[in-house]
Amino acid sequence: MNQKRKIRILVAKPGLDGHDRGARIIARTYRDAGFEVVYSGLHQTPEEVVQAAIQEDVDMIGLSSLAGAHMYLFPRVVELLHEKGADDIVVCGGGIFPEEDIPKLKKAGIKELFTPGTPLDKVVKWVEENVKPRG
Amino acid sequence: MDIAEKIISGDIRSVARLIRDIDDNVPGSREVLKDLYPSTGKAYVVGITGSPGVGKSTLVDQMVTHLRADGKTVGVLAVDPTSPFSGGAILGDRVRMQRHSMDEGVFIRSMATRGYFGGITQSTRSAIDVLDAMGKDCIIVETVGVGQDEIDIVQSADTTIIVLVPGMGDDVQALKAGILEIGNIFVINKADREGADRTVNDIRLMIEMDEKRYKDGWKPPILTAQAVFDKGIIEILDEIDKHRKHLESSAKIQSMRKYEKVRNDLSEMIKDKIIRDVFDEIINSGEFETTLQSIIKGETDPYTACDTIVSKKLKKGAA
Numbered sequence: 048m049n050q051k052r053k054i055r056i057l058v059a060k061p062g063l064d065g066h067d068r069g070a071r072i073i074a075r076t077y078r079d080a081g082f083e084v085v086y087s088g089l090h091q092t093p094e095e096v097v098q099a100a101i102q103e104d105v106d107m108i109g110l111s112s113l114a115g116a117h118m119y120l121f122p123r124v125v126e127l128l129h130e131k132g133a134d135d136i137v138v139c140g141g142g143i144f145p146e147e148d149i150p151k152l153k154k155a156g157i158k159e160l161f162t163p164g165t166p167l168d169k170v171v172k173w174v175e176e177n178v179k180p181r182g
Numbered sequence: 183m184d185i186a187e188k189i190i191s192g193d194i195r196s197v198a199r200l201i202r203d204i205d206d207n208v209p210g211s212r213e214v215l216k217d218l219y220p221s222t223g224k225a226y227v228v229g230i231t232g233s234p235g236v237g238k239s240t241l242v243d244q245m246v247t248h249l250r251a252d253g254k255t256v257g258v259l260a261v262d263p264t265s266p267f268s269g270g271a272i273l274g275d276r277v278r279m280q281r282h283s284m285d286e287g288v289f290i291r292s293m294a295t296r297g298y299f300g301g302i303t304q305s306t307r308s309a310i311d312v313l314d315a316m317g318k319d320c321i322i323v324e325t326v327g328v329g330q331d332e333i334d335i336v337q338s339a340d341t342t343i344i345v346l347v348p349g350m351g352d353d354v355q356a357l358k359a360g361i362l363e364i365g366n367i368f369v370i371n372k373a374d375r376e377g378a379d380r381t382v383n384d385i386r387l388m389i390e391m392d393e394k395r396y397k398d399g400w401k402p403p404i405l406t407a408q409a410v411f412d413k414g415i416i417e418i419l420d421e422i423d424k425h426r427k428h429l430e431s432s433a434k435i436q437s438m439r440k441y442e443k444v445r446n447d448l449s450e451m452i453k454d455k456i457i458r459d460v461f462d463e464i465i466n467s468g469e470f471e472t473t474l475q476s477i478i479k480g481e482t483d484p485y486t487a488c489d490t491i492v493s494k495k496l497k498k499g500a501a
Contacts, residue, residue, distance in 0.1 A: 051206075052206045053205075053206060053269070053296075055202070074272050075272065077270060078265055078268060078270035078271060078272045079265070079267075079268045079270060080268065080270060081268045081269040081270040082270050083264075083270060083271045083273065083294050084270065084271065084272045084273065085273045085276060085292050086272055086273065086274045086276070086277060087276050087277060087280050087283075088276070088277035088278075088280055091280065092284075094284060095280060095283045095284055098283045098284055099276065099280065099283050099290075101194060101195060101198055102194065102198050102283070102289055102290055102291060103198065103276075103291060103292060104198035104199055104201065104202040131195075132195070133195070180206075181199070181202065
């Protein structure tokens with residue numbers, strides 16, 4: 048029999064922000080939804096995030112940022128994925144962002160952004176609808 | 183270049199994808215593994231096992247640093263458990279090793295158990311072959327940290343290291359069968375904690391009482407370490423080297439090990455294939471459901487039902 052492909056997700060915290068409660072809750076939520084979650088910990092450079100995503104062959108990267116550096120860090124991850132020919136990996140972000148940054152980030156290739164107060168089932172549903180495990 | 187050639191040339195993306203395909207049981211991955219097999223058998227495989235929280239990941243991280251300083255390339259396979267309820271998993275071993283992610287000479291892969299027991303899975307065995315074929319000098323396999331019976335690693339690793347910490351129960355624990363019997367090297371990590379000497383003594387006693395099991399000439403050394411502070415790591419690597427030399431010192435040991443490894447790999451593979459092809463088919467059949475119902479209703483018993491289903495299935499398979 049053929050086992051169904053399992054969605055693999057990297058949850059990463061780029062930059063100098065040390066608050067990972069949100070990222071951990073998201074990781075757990077994904078686990079409970081049946082996804083395999085690689086958690087890479089705090090203080091990652093975009094380069095490290097992308098390298099981990101490639102080695103782990105994930106379908107999606109979930110970036111968490113609460114420290115205000117998202118306008119550099121998030122687009123940089125998308126850029127590096129492109130350089131490595133890994134554009135097929137979906138990038139989304141969670142954390143605290145000013146309203147006006149969200150369209151800019153989406154334009155830079157971050158597929159969706161989740162801000163505080165987002166119900167967890169919405170986050171899971173979004174993955175189920177937008178992330179296809181490699182065919 | 184086909185996938186196998188790309189992997190042998192060290193292409194990271196192809197390696198990562200193949201391991202995924204193996205894990206997801208994509209039929210094509212088997213063909214690639216067949217092509218890769220002649221290129222395997224060169225890497226030295228070290229298995230690290232022990233209970234959760236003893237410091238396996240941190241130890242692996244430090245070992246990687248020292249191996250890299252020696253100019254050796256390293257592959258790491260870190261296994262974490264799959265949730266039996268959701269089928270999902272959080273693979274967190276990478277947190278401790280992330281500083282190596284930019285090093286081209288290191289490939290780290292987290293794997294989930296996906297319902298297998300024994301500490302490593304059939305996919306892990308195949309992934310060892312993939313990293314071996316890609317040319318890594320040393321492959322470190324960190325098993326899922328479970329406890330007393332996760333001994334499958336011993337068949338896949340050249341050297342198996344058991345990591346313990348002080349204060350995890352009295353000496354009766356050390357007498358029990360299972361995980362403690364498989365170690366080639368024992369490491370008491372977090373050795374600055376109270377009771378480290380006691381733990382060393384308990385393990386020593388266990389080894390001394392079991393002298394006859396070490397008749398091939400290797401008596402497991404017991405080392406202390408503080409992995410977080412990089413203490414005791416060089417000594418561990420030295421002992422791995424000594425164990426390797428011991429294994430390579432006699433043709434008899436080598437051929438015996440080779441036989442054991444091939445025997446184990448093949449029998450596990452057959453078991454795995456039977457489970458996938460036969461077991462899953464039975465479980466997913468309508469007959470299985472109706473049988474369940476008739477056992478619940480008291481019309482038959484599970485022993486009879488099992489014999490009926492299996493003999494029917496096997497006869498059909500033979501025909």
